[in-house]
């Protein structure tokens with residue numbers, strides 16, 4: 001029996017509509033409907049397809065995740081080999097590359113397309129008549145593996161190209177990557193379920209794509225970025241590489257946005273430097289930059305040498321991972337007593353600098369890695385991030401090595417180390433009895449982002465504390481010129497400079513002062529928010545936890561920390577001493593948010609599925625509301641998510657209006 005044409009149309013319309021939303025969400029990063037609405041459309045399509053299975057097409061958005069193949073991955077021969085790229089590490093090699101291009105072509109002005117070199121897994125996607133018919137890994141360049149079912153599950157891979165005139169046949173090549181945030185979330189989840197942890201996003205992307213069960217691949221946050229065409233039939237591609245990428249974009253494929261076109265060798269070198277600067281801000285890992293002669297006719301004239309094109313070059317960043325040996329393991333005590341184990345390494349050049357120490361994060365991480373003295377390890381230094389040990393090369397372990405015994409006593413003050421946060425964080429219980437904590441809190445106070453006392457570096461602070469000249473930050477302002485000058489290796493001039501910079505630092509700002517106090521979990525931003533919300537130190541000191549929670553980004557834990565910090569007698573004395581020393585700051589204008597909710601006190605409770613509680617709080621605060629955490633007679637409104645708990649009962653008892661998440665969303669929109 002033929003299906004009613006209105007149902008056929010409805011199914012087609014839903015497919016197109018959902019496809020459009022997928023494209024906006026996964027390719028353009030610009031979703032235009034709420035998740036709940038998207039889910040509703042998808043459910044509608046699933047229901048119609050369940051009733052009319054004959055209407056299911058392979059390109060339907062419901063068909064992304066298929067069943068597990070019976071015999072693993074089949075082999076795929078690449079009709080055109082997937083070549084590799086020549087590498088360069090130095091500026092000079094880039095100039096030589098350009099000179100070779102100029103010599104061969106006998107053209108001086110060469111235009112290059114430049115784009116990031118994504119650190120993932122090279123993939124080929126074959127489209128026939130606009131439909132995705134095969135996905136394959138690069139393999140050895142000639143033969144790869146058929147991973148069609150897995151690439152179909154990647155939402156940024158269109159199952160159908162977004163054009164009414166698709167090329168009869170086109171192979172699109174590119175990189176499958178796992179964004180950094182997705183990688184962190186995946187590893188957190190793997191930790192929770194006791195699964196395998198991935199060393200880096202590239203391994204995670206490869207491991208996720210090569211899952212035999214596409215349903216597992218589908219849960220992994222993979223993205224595909226197109227960067228070149230392989231075989232093409234029945235289509236004239238644009239004449240430049242940059243034009244080809246624009247064309248890919250018009251077909252609905254994701255293409256990196258960090259691309260440009262430049263002329264000449266020096267511009268190539270500059271582009272590398274610029275890419276290096278933006279590297280950390282990109283959502284995915286890159287390991288360099290790729291240069292390609294932009295005009296395709298010139299690419300054809302240049303041709304290939306062995307397995308790499310003469311018209312392209314990868315300028316690589318210095319390796320971020322290297323192998324070295326752990327010579328010893330120490331623990332460091334931080335400002336709040338947190339114990340951080342540190343591996344002392346045989347010096348190794350990694351990420352552009354020589355590294356001899358790497359963090360091992362915490363007690364649990366040492367156990368997870370099972371790092372031992374004498375082990376060969378892989379060390380990673382990415383950007384400005386502190387170098388870390390990512391794994392142990394077990395094959396190279398000495399047979400007589402012993403597991404590391406985490407200390408039970410603080411190495412500085414010999415107080416007990418207590419374990420918090422389910423045994424993950426070790427903390428010295430010595431408090432201000434521990435010289436390490438005293439020194440670190442003073443170093444924090446004088447640091448650049450806090451009081452910015454130039455010249456009062458880590459070593460000077462150590463000596464001042466060791467010699468008993470200072471016991472806390474409040475003592476800094478009473479050190480005399482003579483006392484500084486009497487320190488070992490302190491020249492008269494340096495002593496005077498120190499006195500001058502201490503004097504200068506007394507004119508500061510309230511956020512800097514607050515940040516310098518070292519209140520647990522109060523970073524620069526929150527210090528700024530506290531200052532802007534309350535305007536003066538006294539109001540912050542006297543604020544209740546409830547008042548503090550009305551500040552954007554401050555939840556119950558941070559509010560408790562602030563409140564407890566100001567309640568401690570010792571902290572009050574230090575602050576008093578600092579103020580008596582003459583520290584001042586300009587008045588802060590309290591940022592009054594004027595809006596239609598001005599004067600209203602709102603309580604959020606329960607879990608919100610569409611927007612996070614912080615986001616909800618910020619949006620309400622931006623409209624002038626005071627958002628607090630406990631319900632009282634003063635509360636004007638309670639907004640309840642799912643599982644709201646006792647606050648709703650209390651609100652009902654007090655006659656306070658209670659609304660749900662839907663009403664909140666409607667109001668905000």
Ligand code: 5U1
Nearest residue numbers: 083084085116117227228290312
């Ligand atoms: N971004 C980018 N990566 N990548 C890798 N472009 C690019 N092009 C490649 C490779 C192997 O090869 C073409 C030059 C053929």
